[in-house]
Amino acid sequence: MQLDHRAQTLLKALVERYIAEGQPVGSRALSKISGLDLSPATIRNIMADLEEMGLVASPHTSAGRIPTPRGYRMFVDTLLTVQTIDETTVGFKLQPGRQSPSQQRILSNAAQVLSSLSQFAGVVVTPRRESVFQQVEFLRLSEKRVLLVIVAPNGEVQNRLLLTDVDYTRTQLIEAANYINLHYGGLSFDDVKLRLQAELRQLRDDMTALMQAAVEAGSDAMTEDNDEVVISGERNLLAVTDLSSNMSSLRKLFDMFEQKTGLMRLLDVSSKASGVQIFIGGESQLVPVEEMSVVAAPYDVNGKVVGTLGVIGPTRMAYERVIPIVDITAKLLSNALSHNG
Template sequence: MQIDKRAQTLLKALVERYIVDGQPVGSRALAKISGLDLSPATIRNIMADLEELGFVSSPHTSAGRVPTPRGYRVFVDTLLTVQPIDETAMESTLQKKLQSGSPQKIISSAAQVLSSLSQFAGVVMTPRRESVFQQIEFLRLSEKRILLVIVAPNGEVQNRLLLTDVDYTPSQLVHAANYINQHFSGLSFEEVRQRLHGELRQLRDDMTRLMQAAVEAGSDAMSEDNEAVVISGERNLLSVTDLSSNMNSLRKLFDMFEQKTGLLQLLDVSSKATGVQIFIGGESQLVPMEEMSIVTAPYGVNGKIVGTLGVIGPTRMAYERVIPIVDITSKLLSNALSQP
């Protein structure tokens, strides 16, 4: 919805002042900080129009106004001036923290960097490990006990014990492994599961059961031990009055960190977009609290988007400072994970 230049200027001034001190902003204060040569009566009329449009609201205890989720959305989409930062210095600092260690350690460092720079909570959705295998082997341990050996394309080896209803001979196990390796090597176990239904009808039932058990165990083996979301700095949010002012807010906050389901859903949505996204509580159903916002950006490995990272903080956050922090961290995490 379009609003004229004067209304935009007043809304921008109101949001910026409210972000700084958290107090309702009155017409007299707006007259001073907006830079507009308008009478208090004209400002009051414009603010009344903005309130009617749903961009600001008046708390019962004050004549001043505060931004609504809709007002924040207009602010971050069209009125926000991103604060210039020293990207070279920031990149140098971040690269030192993200350049070494395993991928999981680099991801944990990224969450810590986001938290320390923003003073809120940093979150990273980890890359979904594709359950792709290069080859498998079956080793007969004893009657009805088989060791499934899974070799991933990167050489990683996973072992799983299969308890079967049938006592398979070594030659049967070799035949089953050869069939899977010849027909399905390089695919994910999910893709194998979809193909097994049609292709294994020609095989004996007991061999079908063995292969289906191998696919289920292989899929579990390749997907476990991979924490879906890494969060750092949750305790920072306890000092944010807007988020911890009452028990109901605290309960929603810690439910989000404990359950992680809603957070994963939000981050998954964000990974399908380009660049920095801002989810504002009260506007987005994905954010559990009206007083909370989440600034996110996708990151990739070798040009392919594999996850999302971001900052969780109050709706009343300094977006002009947080947005470049999230943007630069996503780019540097992509670079760190893409290095050979």
């Protein structure tokens, strides 16, 4: 979609004024703030063209216009002038104090930085911890009940109860544990799962079922303490009129925070792209609330992308400020994690 200079200038002025004030923008106001020497009639004609393109809309209660999701998309993709943010402020907040913080503390700090600087909700998808084990042991508790003991490389021990379809003997359990430890000790459960698909066809069916159950339970045990999403400042969104005035939309939003699955899916898409990604409600099927936008970016550890962070707020957010906040925080978080490991 191509816009001439006058149409671009008017759309940019309209979006910026609407973001700042939250009220429909009329032709007379646009004439003053755009800097264009155009008659009111010419401005009205251009706005009518923008409305026909689906970039602006006219609320029934006003003669002014507001941007549509498509208009926001045009604005952030082609018309936006990103502000400069001082990295030192973000960096100081990300790693307070002199002591080396834990990874979880750094991630929590990042979510809080995103929230405090944007005044919206900050979110960080945490790196998935590899479920590496050193050895396993099976203990028969009773008929069809087996205790799986998992020993991590650092000596940490996890226990899981397996309910099996077969009543395994003590000898069978020792045999299964010895096989797993001999062939897979030191690997992650994810790696074992892939190898099992090919290798366990050679073993008896009953042993296959036991080992697969152990791998599933072991994978869960080693990753369950790792929060997948760290969220900070979600209550800030209650103060956003565009969201709080629509309780149905707000419920959807907090349902997403509660469930986290939709949020994970959205941020997972961001991790597969480079740089800052912007998802605008009403345009992206990934955003469940029309009045909401997500600005997200991947972060890495030693060059490998391991997660995503972002800001969740209203579509009427100051993108020119939020985008660099997300971008810089992602870079500083990558640096902090790479030097913390």
